[in-house]
Amino acid sequence: MNVHVYENAQLASKAAAGLFLARLLSKPEAVLGLATGSTPIGIYRQLIEWYREGLIDFSNAVSFNLDEYVGLSGEHPCSYRYFMNEQLFDSVNMKETHVPSGTAQDMEEEAAAYDAAIARAGGIDLQLLGLGQNGHIGFNEPAESFSYGTQVVDLTESTIKANRRFFDREEDVPRRAISLGIGGIMKARQVVLCAFGQNKAQAVRDMVYGPVSPACPASILQLHQDAVILLDEEAASLL
Numbered sequence: 584m585n586v587h588v589y590e591n592a593q594l595a596s597k598a599a600a601g602l603f604l605a606r607l608l609s610k611p612e613a614v615l616g617l618a619t620g621s622t623p624i625g626i627y628r629q630l631i632e633w634y635r636e637g638l639i640d641f642s643n644a645v646s647f648n649l650d651e652y653v654g655l656s657g658e659h660p661c662s663y664r665y666f667m668n669e670q671l672f673d674s675v676n677m678k679e680t681h682v683p684s685g686t687a688q689d690m691e692e693e694a695a696a697y698d699a700a701i702a703r704a705g706g707i708d709l710q711l712l713g714l715g716q717n718g719h720i721g722f723n724e725p726a727e728s729f730s731y732g733t734q735v736v737d738l739t740e741s742t743i744k745a746n747r748r749f750f751d752r753e754e755d756v757p758r759r760a761i762s763l764g765i766g767g768i769m770k771a772r773q774v775v776l777c778a779f780g781q782n783k784a785q786a787v788r789d790m791v792y793g794p795v796s797p798a799c800p801a802s803i804l805q806l807h808q809d810a811v812i813l814l815d816e817e818a819a820s821l822l
């Protein structure tokens with residue numbers, strides 16, 4: 584793990600965007616693994632700025648998002664497909680974008696098809712991750728064992744509460760999501776995890792110093808051959 588601490592989230596986001604730029608310069612047809620939530624917003628803003636300036640080009644790149652809420656269609660303003668369109672896809676020239684469907688008739692079939700599509704695209708070159716306050720990555724919640732492929736998962740109370748801010752009422756937060764598994768994340772050639780704010784400090788500590796354990800799913804990144812961790816000072820405060 585390469586851990587870098589920046590004075591603030593804005594600088595760390597710029598560093599993360601820089602890794603996307605470097606990747607696309609050396610491999611224009613890169614397969615990008617993308618995340619939603621508050622953490623990547625500054626990164627996507629930077630990428631859009633560089634795209635407008637003509638510094639970065641996504642026209643040969645393909646993206647696969649980590650997850651989607653079960654039950655929300657892409658038109659729902661709280662869906663991750665909607666978020667991605669708003670925050671990035673509508674503003675850049677990505678060749679192809681993929682977000683798992685939360686409304687497929689057969690979710691197991693959707694999960695298997697998603698993994699197959701990633702494999703057909705050649706595997707993920709750069710996977711961007713946020714970090715849950717409980718140590719989750721994607722929607723791989725603390726569990727007894729590490730997950731492998733894309734699957735439907737039950738969200739924990741902690742995640743439902745953390746994501747409540749995006750919805751009108753707590754009961755509107757979906758209880759299930761479809762998420763890339765830990766195995767899928769670990770297969771990415773490079774992983775870039777960003778965590779900002781005091782409320783991530785304990786999870787960051789467990790991820791970096793804790794035992795590799797499914798009780799803190801992000802701790803598996805200690806075993807990844809190319810994991811870059813970008814933190815602001817608050818998220819790094821317990822290191």
Ligand code: F6R
Pocket residue numbers: 617618619620621622623649650712713714715716719720721722
């Ligand atoms: C989002 C995702 C989640 C978030 C995590 C942190 O696609 O998979 O793991 O990255 O919950 O969320 P924020 O960035 O909102 O604190």
